[in-house]
Amino acid sequence: MAATLRDTRSAELYERALQYLPGGVNSPVRAMRAIGRSPIFIERGSGAEITDVDGNTYIDYVCSWGPLILGHANPAVVEAITAAAATGTTYGAPTAGEVDLAEEISRRVPGIEMLRMTSSGTEAAMSAIRLARAATGREKLLKFAGAYHGHLDGLLAQAGSGLATASLPSSPGVPAAATAATVVVPWNDAAAVERAIAQHDFAAILAEPYPANMGLVPPAPGFLDLLAESATQNGALLVFDEVISGLRVARGGAQELTGVLPDITVLGKVIGGGLPAAAYGASRDLMERIAPAGDVYQAGTLSGNPLAVAAALATLRQLDEQAYLRLQATTEQLADGLREAADGVPVQVVSTTGLLTVFFSQEPVHDYAGATACDTDRHAAWCRALLARGVYPPPSQFEAWFPSLAHTAEHVERTIEAAAAAFAEVA
Numbered sequence: 001m002a003a004t005l006r007d008t009r010s011a012e013l014y015e016r017a018l019q020y021l022p023g024g025v026n027s028p029v030r031a032m033r034a035i036g037r038s039p040i041f042i043e044r045g046s047g048a049e050i051t052d053v054d055g056n057t058y059i060d061y062v063c064s065w066g067p068l069i070l071g072h073a074n075p076a077v078v079e080a081i082t083a084a085a086a087t088g089t090t091y092g093a094p095t096a097g098e099v100d101l102a103e104e105i106s107r108r109v110p111g112i113e114m115l116r117m118t119s120s121g122t123e124a125a126m127s128a129i130r131l132a133r134a135a136t137g138r139e140k141l142l143k144f145a146g147a148y149h150g151h152l153d154g155l156l157a158q159a160g161s162g163l164a165t166a167s168l169p170s171s172p173g174v175p176a177a178a179t180a181a182t183v184v185v186p187w188n189d190a191a192a193v194e195r196a197i198a199q200h201d202f203a204a205i206l207a208e209p210y211p212a213n214m215g216l217v218p219p220a221p222g223f224l225d226l227l228a229e230s231a232t233q234n235g236a237l238l239v240f241d242e243v244i245s246g247l248r249v250a251r252g253g254a255q256e257l258t259g260v261l262p263d264i265t266v267l268g269k270v271i272g273g274g275l276p277a278a279a280y281g282a283s284r285d286l287m288e289r290i291a292p293a294g295d296v297y298q299a300g301t302l303s304g305n306p307l308a309v310a311a312a313l314a315t316l317r318q319l320d321e322q323a324y325l326r327l328q329a330t331t332e333q334l335a336d337g338l339r340e341a342a343d344g345v346p347v348q349v350v351s352t353t354g355l356l357t358v359f360f361s362q363e364p365v366h367d368y369a370g371a372t373a374c375d376t377d378r379h380a381a382w383c384r385a386l387l388a389r390g391v392y393p394p395p396s397q398f399e400a401w402f403p404s405l406a407h408t409a410e411h412v413e414r415t416i417e418a419a420a421a422a423f424a425e426v427a
């Protein structure tokens, strides 16, 4: 039987929001248009659960799109933020915490000796590209279709007219000149990468090593090695955008998991512990090109913000090897359960530690074309059915689920039960 969601208060707030905020939201995916409904307004969160303004409680698999690897309102994180706020929220001068955090991250992430903090992943990606261009004296970028690196102009390019051609902007307002230097090829397509590097001198090959913004589409065996070799051969720098995968798929991110080291790493999401923070890092040589050590300008009023740094340190303190083993077990339990719950509905459940996608597809998904070929209508109906049963999935086929360390075996069991009922409803 179809369950329905009580959402009177959310609907009222949405009506008001539409008058003052474009689309009623401050970031597009929150509007839930991709699953054919209006947004749900959240009132509070605790651990793995969130409660909306109508009093519905959900097991949350968005977790703010990745930052909340410990779940909502983790007591140690709340305490750290509160203590930091009581002594001043920002100074625009260095603090001890920033040094602790930089040291901790460089210990964890193999490709980072030195880093610069920013306030968003977009800013960090933009700055990493500036550094790559400065270091190589080149302008062109190679990126992958379906990969997201924030909303900077130069990367809002889609795979247009073939891999040898510079792409057209994928949003109005982005000048053609901004994307003219961006070449887009399909993910997991070794031949396309080889053709591109034969034709262009790139400043950077830019990749999400575990792409999770077209749904989760892990690299084919050897593909990341090919990217590293291609970068070396081409004279380009390899930039891993680990804004999602960093500090999530393993303690040291995808680069630790796969053993493939990038020249520059971009971090975000988990690194802020739920507050606005991101970073880019590399070898000391490269990073000392950044001002004031070097000549590449980059700055930020709230960069290294004391509250974000306190939240980050309190988060990282809880992320030891054991934590990743637990997150892996939770993710596997969820993936296995969802696969079984599908019971004949054609889906591909793809997962790695802390990330999961249910593609509504008969075929395995290897790239963006495969992701966009999914049955998004059925996926949308399934997501609405999950919401009505107290499970809050990412409201788009092209996003990943973010199980957290606050999700217990019992949460996962309840999720699988709800998912089975939702699959039956859309079968």
Ligand SMILES: *Cc1c(COP(=O)(O)O)cnc(C)c1O
Pocket (backbone or CB within 6 Å): 119, 120, 121, 122, 123, 125, 148, 149, 150, 151, 208, 213, 241, 242, 243, 244, 268, 269, 278
């Ligand atoms: C979220 C994301 C970004 C952008 O980060 P913001 O903090 O939203 O600006 C960049 N790259 C990847 C891989 C992301 O998932």
